[in-house]
Amino acid sequence: xxxxxxxxxxxxxxxxxxxxxxxxxxxxxxxxxxxxxxxxxxxxxxxxxxxxxxxxxxxxxxxxxxxxxxxxxxxxxxxxxxxxxxxxxxxxxxxxxxxxxxxxxxxxxxxxxxxxxxxxxxxxxxxxxxxxxxxxxxxxxxxxxxxxxxxxxxxxxxxxxxxxxxxxxxxxxxxxxxxxxxxxxxxxxxxxxxxxxxxxxxxxxxxxxxxxxxxxxxxxxxxxxxxxxxxxxxxxxxxxxxxxxxxxxxxxxxxxxxxxxxxxxxxxxxxxxxxxxxxxxxxxxxxxxxxxxxxxxxxxxxxxxxxxxxxxxxxxxxxxxxxxxxxxxxxxxxxxxxxxxxxxxxxxxxxxxxxxxxxxxxxxxxxxxxxx
Amino acid sequence: xxxxxxxxxxxxxxxxxxxxxxxxxxxxxxxxxxxxxxxxxxxxxxxxxxxxxxxxxxxxxxxxxxxxxxxxxxxxxxxxxxxxxxxxxxxxxxxxxxxxxxxxxxxxxxxxxxxxxxxxxxxxxxxxxxxxxxxxxxxxxxxxxxxxxxxxxxxxxxxxxxxxxxxxxxxxxxxxxxxxxxxxxxxxxxxxxxxxxxxxxxxxxxxxxxxxxxxxxxxxxxxxxxxxxxxxxxxxxxxxxxxxxxxxxxxxxxxxxxxxxxxxxxxxxxxxxxxxxxxxxxxxxxxxxxxxxxxxxxxxxxxxxx
Numbered sequence: 214x215x216x217x218x219x220x221x222x223x224x225x226x227x228x229x230x231x232x233x234x235x236x237x238x239x240x241x242x243x244x245x246x247x248x249x250x251x252x253x254x255x256x257x258x259x260x261x262x263x264x265x266x267x268x269x270x271x272x273x274x275x276x277x278x279x280x281x282x283x284x285x286x287x288x289x290x291x292x293x294x295x296x297x298x299x300x301x302x303x304x305x306x307x308x309x310x311x312x313x314x315x316x317x318x319x320x321x322x323x324x325x326x327x328x329x330x331x332x333x334x335x336x337x338x339x340x341x342x343x344x345x346x347x348x349x350x351x352x353x354x355x356x357x358x359x360x361x362x363x364x365x366x367x368x369x370x371x372x373x374x375x376x377x378x379x380x381x382x383x384x385x386x387x388x389x390x391x392x393x394x395x396x397x398x399x400x401x402x403x404x405x406x407x408x409x410x411x412x413x414x415x416x417x418x419x420x421x422x423x424x425x426x427x428x429x430x431x432x433x434x435x436x437x438x439x440x441x442x443x444x445x446x447x448x449x450x451x452x453x454x455x456x457x458x459x460x461x462x463x464x465x466x467x468x469x470x471x472x473x474x475x476x477x478x479x480x481x482x483x484x485x486x487x488x489x490x491x492x493x494x495x496x497x498x499x500x501x502x503x504x505x506x507x508x509x510x511x512x513x514x515x516x517x518x519x520x521x522x523x524x525x526x527x528x529x530x531x532x533x534x535x536x537x538x539x540x541x542x543x544x545x546x547x548x549x550x551x552x553x554x555x556x557x558x559x560x561x562x563x564x565x566x567x568x569x570x571x572x573x574x575x576x577x578x579x580x581x582x583x584x585x
Numbered sequence: 586x587x588x589x590x591x592x593x594x595x596x597x598x599x600x601x602x603x604x605x606x607x608x609x610x611x612x613x614x615x616x617x618x619x620x621x622x623x624x625x626x627x628x629x630x631x632x633x634x635x636x637x638x639x640x641x642x643x644x645x646x647x648x649x650x651x652x653x654x655x656x657x658x659x660x661x662x663x664x665x666x667x668x669x670x671x672x673x674x675x676x677x678x679x680x681x682x683x684x685x686x687x688x689x690x691x692x693x694x695x696x697x698x699x700x701x702x703x704x705x706x707x708x709x710x711x712x713x714x715x716x717x718x719x720x721x722x723x724x725x726x727x728x729x730x731x732x733x734x735x736x737x738x739x740x741x742x743x744x745x746x747x748x749x750x751x752x753x754x755x756x757x758x759x760x761x762x763x764x765x766x767x768x769x770x771x772x773x774x775x776x777x778x779x780x781x782x783x784x785x786x787x788x789x790x791x792x793x794x795x796x797x798x799x800x801x802x803x804x805x806x807x808x809x810x811x812x813x814x815x816x817x818x819x820x821x822x823x824x825x826x827x828x829x830x831x832x833x834x835x836x837x838x839x840x841x842x843x844x845x846x847x848x849x850x851x852x853x854x855x856x857x858x859x860x861x862x863x864x865x866x867x868x869x870x871x872x873x874x875x876x877x878x879x880x881x882x883x884x885x886x887x888x889x890x891x
Binding site: 267268269288289290291292293294295296298300302304305306315316319320363364367373 | 786788790791793794795796797798799800801802804808809812813889
């Protein structure tokens with residue numbers, strides 16, 4: 214049995230009366246040792262949520278519990294959390310060691326133990342040799358690691374990371390991503406991680422909370438939010454997606470993980486297969502197909518009996534892959550193919566699109582504003 | 586043909602040529618910068634360097650009664666202030682007044698400056714304007730204002746008497762107390778401005794980081810806020826100190842003739858006794874005082890790692 218470390222109930226933040234809440238009755242449970250990403254566009258309330266958990270901001274309503282204890286109104290310095298800020302917030306008037314030791318000093322840890330733990334924390338981020346340096350002499354990546362060491366040295370109840378990678382250049386970001394993840398797994402620190410970068414979230418997190426407009430749209434593992442998005446927003450925000458409107462017909466049998474296969478009717482293009490949660494028959498739903506799951510053929514009938522014919526609008530070749538935009542009626546569908554040395558499709562040609570049922574997912578909520 | 590077209594000059598050659606070109610461009614730029622500096626430098630030369638040199642030269646002349654200046658080269662003008670205990674007293678009083686006004690002014694301005702620097706309110710600009718608005722009134726007017734407030738029958742004394750807290754009016758004007766109160770208020774806008782610009786490294790996130798690491802509000806202040814605002818505090822102190830020891834209007838008016846500082850002394854020597862060489866020598870002593878405090882300031886800022 215895994216323990217619940219952090220439990221958030223109906224957490225709400227309204228900056229001013231009459232304004233839309235920045236965070237709207239948010240509920241979330243985080244398991245001990247998990248890294249949870251709060252993912253969403255700017256203004257979705259993810260940073261506000263993190264700051265309320267940290268104690269840097271008072272919630273308007275709701276509660277926050279850590280290890281079963283209510284901490285909603287506990288002052289920030291009594292929460293024992295470790296936070297890494299977007300700007301790292303290293304103290305410019307202290308050297309690296311003093312920065313890392315700060316939290317221990319505040320806890321009045323004995324000097325000798327302080328020394329040992331600071332050294333261990335710096336070794337953990339591989340900067341043991343820089344202890345006497347001034348923080349401004351360090352590179353962005355090094356500052357980031359010091360900030361991480363400073364937050365972890367106090368053995369925090371929760372590690373909170375506020376867009377920690379957004380100030381690093383692309384290459385360093387990749388390195389730090391795997392480094393933060395491996396440190397997090399070694400220390401088993403339960404971590405809340407704010408990011409707007411879906412790749413970061415998919416790569417690092419055990420669970421992703423996809424946020425939009427102060428609400429969690431979906432809370433699940435990276436594969437769940439990618440493969441089984443609950444809403445249009447999630448499907449659109451994480452990865453690329455093609456959306457088609459489908460009238461769901463007959464249930465044709467059981468699919469894995471309790472889902473069902475359906476016959477569907479796509480905008481009058483014919484009958485196709487798709488998967489979805491049980492009980493969708495008879496209503497209209499949005500169909501999500503990832504570009505690389507869409508089969509493209511230049512000849513009808515090759516990829517299966519049913520296909521949608523369209524005209525190739527644009528082909529973009531990137532060596533390994535080929536992105537193809539195919540116009541079908543009003544819509545432009547994106548497909549991604551692995552290149553082979555054979556003939557490549559060209560713009561203007563007719564292409565036939567098809568998919569296997571498992572790769573086409575019906576969103577569980579009926580499509581709104583569409584004729585039934 | 587194609588071979589020729591593809592021929593690229595060796596990289597080393599190109600590098601050298603570019604380097605030479607860059608250096609030439611650098612030289613041209615430097616010349617342009619120097620040319621742009623000339624008007625300002627000329628202005629300074631005429632309005633500052635020359636008068637200063639003239640004043641120093643003047644201090645080695647000899648003053649005779651009725652404003653007669655005897656062109657000579659003597660240290661006599663310096664011997665008098667340096668041997669006469671009266672002038673030691675005046676110099677010491679001047680220094681003491683500068684330090685007192687500087688310290689008090691920084692103390693009362695610090696909370697205001699800290700608030701303004703950290704405020705994220707949309708009225709921040711307006712609030713800063715309000716804080717420095719007193720600069721729009723001349724120091725003379727504000728000094729007269731303080732004379733009214735602090736006088737024997739002024740606001741303070743009549744209020745305290747009315748409340749029965751005192752039976753005899755407090756002596757708040759015509760002494761150093763009045764001068765100090767007046768100067769502290771008059772220099773507050775300068776101190777606030779100097780501090781706000783000196784709080785560069787202070788930011789909210791650092792205080793939040795300290796809090797998240799377990800520091801109480803008091804610890805956040807003593808370990809983070811105060812050390813990081815120290816450069817601003819020092820700059821403000823230096824500025825107020827320099828302004829305080831060189832001002833003569835407020836000490837003259839609020840001091841009512843009983844407060845003697847170097848600035849009032851210089852004024853008397855220049856306009857009353859017409860002893861210009863002596864006034865020049867006192868001015869040089871004042872300059873030395875500036876120099877000492879600026880040297881101390883620079884040592885301190887280096888120490889706290891500005």
